[in-house]
Amino acid sequence: MRLQGKIGIVTGAASGMGRAGAIRFAKEGAAVGVVDINAPAVDEVVREIKSNGGRAKGIVADLTKDADSRRMVQETAKEFGGLDFIWNHIGHPGPWKVEGINMSDFDLAVALNLRTLVVATDAAIPLLRARGGGSLVYTASTSGIRGSLKSPIYSMCKFGVIGFAKSLAKRLAPERIRVNVVCPGTTDTPMLRTFTVRPDQPGAKGKDVEAAVGVRGTENPLGRKAQPEEIANVALFLVSDEASYVTGAAFSVDGGTTA
Template sequence: MRLNGKLAIVTAAASGMGRAGVERFVREGARVAAIDISREALDDLIAHFGADRVSTIVADLSTPEGAKGSIDEAVAVLGGADILWAHAGMPGPASVENLDLAAYDKAIALNVTSAALGAGQVAPHMRARGGGSIIFTASISGLVGSMMSPIYSAAKWGVVGLTKSLALAFAADNIRVNVVCPGLADTPMKAGFTGRSGDPAEAAANEAKIVGAVPMGRLVRPGEVADAALWLASDEASFVTGVALPVDGGFTAR
């Protein structure tokens, strides 16, 4: 088992890619602290994976108190930390025209600030255990511009920059820092990108346009992103740090 005996924290853990990550981390031998805003969804995690392998923490990661406090609680529950997959994020406003600053601030807080705070809280605990793996979730929109989601794109470029900077800062501590960059995924958040107007026809057209630009001709599956995170978390990636790994069917290969 690739994560046998490891202590892992996953944020936004109760659905989509995060839930797939919990499943893979548990399957590969880790004990997991799962952080999410939904108590009901976290209870479903316990029902599926068991309280002996998964501990759950309810937190709003868009607030500094939630972002920092949930990591502290997770470390206390696990007795340390070897892995953090800071996966939380949201689409944010679709345009900079008549920009809703409250929505903008929340998107930056959840996508960027929570990642920085989480890394800052967990790093001393990883250092005490001789190292660790921090994984962020960005997006292909953190590698190329997104016409439909400029605020999300700006935030995810920030996450990619944070990754590369922290990889340098933490390398001497044997703490590796990497980021997965998925294409559009078939998850509950998909409609937040393709169907902001609420028009199903528009959502379908936007999805078809995105899929048409993917050389492999489909959306990414949550488990495929979780598999990438699993590899980055494992000792198989022991000399990999500062990498922004696209999981996008070739979208960014052009």
């Protein structure tokens, strides 16, 4: 097992890639803090992990709140006796609008794409240090590598995620804390629907979302959407000791979109 004896956290773990990651990490031997705002879905993921003989703790948290971003770290460490990694996967599409933007939409995007990452990282560093090192993985996007026509605020945040991770990688390397990023492309989750037909974009009403997602899914060299597990596989590598010489990297997992 690739994560035997490790203790970690996955945020946004009740759905999509985060769910796939939490389940996979537990199968590989990690004890996992399963963090999300959706309580019934958190319970379901924890049940699934436990029914396969894995270890997990469900933590219902609103990651727009600093106290919750800290609490998830403390509760996981307390439950399992330390911390080795976080896959800080949570994010938010943000608004389509810039002209006429509602700044509370901007604040929500910043809270979930950036702020919670900083707070959780602050809480985690002493715990990782106490274990003699660890791994922090953040989720950016192809929109953190190139501009996004539909999601400029999101793109702004995801460029920031990569800048933060690369900087932190340099600062924390002497303590053997590795910091990396996964940059998913078109991945078949609920959030993909929002990215494809932005609810606040003029003309969005009445659009066939699934048809648009179908088309979008073909618009990359591999010609299909990713399944959440295909992104979780890369996060698994990055939180594991197999990635012992990998830090400050942003991994495109996008079917060739940004090639």
